[in-house]
Amino acid sequence: MTPRLQTHNLCHSFGGLAVTQNVTLSLPQGARTALIGPNGAGKTTLVNLLSGAIRPKSGDIQLDGRSIVQLPQYARVRSGIVRTFQISRLFKDLTVAENVKVAVLQRLRASMQWWPSPARSARVHDEVHETLGMLGLQPYANRVVGRLALGEQRLAEIALALAMKPEVLLLDEPGAGVPQGEGGRIMSAIESLPKDLSVLLIEHDMDLVFRFASHIIVLVAGAVMVEGTPQEVAANEQVKQIYFGRDGHHAQHSH
Numbered sequence: 001m002t003p004r005l006q007t008h009n010l011c012h013s014f015g016g017l018a019v020t021q022n023v024t025l026s027l028p029q030g031a032r033t034a035l036i037g038p039n040g041a042g043k044t045t046l047v048n049l050l051s052g053a054i055r056p057k058s059g060d061i062q063l064d065g066r067s068i069v070q071l072p073q074y075a076r077v078r079s080g081i082v083r084t085f086q087i088s089r090l091f092k093d094l095t096v097a098e099n100v101k102v103a104v105l106q107r108l109r110a111s112m113q114w115w116p117s118p119a120r121s122a123r124v125h126d127e128v129h130e131t132l133g134m135l136g137l138q139p140y141a142n143r144v145v146g147r148l149a150l151g152e153q154r155l156a157e158i159a160l161a162l163a164m165k166p167e168v169l170l171l172d173e174p175g176a177g178v179p180q181g182e183g184g185r186i187m188s189a190i191e192s193l194p195k196d197l198s199v200l201l202i203e204h205d206m207d208l209v210f211r212f213a214s215h216i217i218v219l220v221a222g223a224v225m226v227e228g229t230p231q232e233v234a235a236n237e238q239v240k241q242i243y244f245g246r247d248g249h250h251a252q253h254s255h
């Protein structure tokens, strides 16, 4: 089967610094893949390349077998690659439902302009609540985002991304800054995302990574050092030394 998202020998550099080195990877439909690696390994740069925020120096990116490397960011979103950001992009003064509505309207604007207004409103309302439901956010629908706990804001960011109806969801550290204990809640929501959605997760918290991923890619100095199942990655000697510490502590969390 053609992978949903695939890269071939993707390369990027900033000045003389090679930050993406011949990265070839693929995400099948329904992927639960984690991208890990030390600080500065090039994880966010890779997400920027996939989402179209920056153009690679060379290499190709394909969605469902079709090259998208020339497409600008908005066109990639439309074709199904959606990311969340480490830094919040929410409208803090609007409610959770209003934020999601903005995203739904943005997506539907073009296709629904000829719909009669009541039908349009009903459709938008349904989509907003369906999206909130996917993440267990209904109880927060009418809460102002700026007054929510950080963990709930992170979930609202994911809701915004889901409102774009992605095929591939790129989650850049959804647990960043969230107090320990709340991370598990975010992960539960992520685990219950639609099964056919392909998810690539960047996350530093190894407990969350091993809980979530069925496939792990380890990036070091811009290159894929190793990839495989959590068990394979946790057992890899280089990974133990570079990433986990010599005792291989996280090997016991693999499942």
Ligand SMILES: Nc1ncnc2c1ncn2[C@@H]1O[C@H](COP(=O)(O)OP(=O)(O)OP(=O)(O)O)[C@@H](O)[C@H]1O
Binding pocket: 014, 019, 037, 038, 039, 040, 041, 042, 043, 044, 045, 046
């Ligand atoms: N716009 C830029 N201009 C110059 N150098 C950059 C730029 N963006 C990133 N870099 C450098 O590229 C390298 C990879 O950065 P990147 O943010 O992709 O790593 P990362 O693996 O996501 O790190 P972290 O885990 O700390 O978020 C780093 O050395 C960083 O300083």
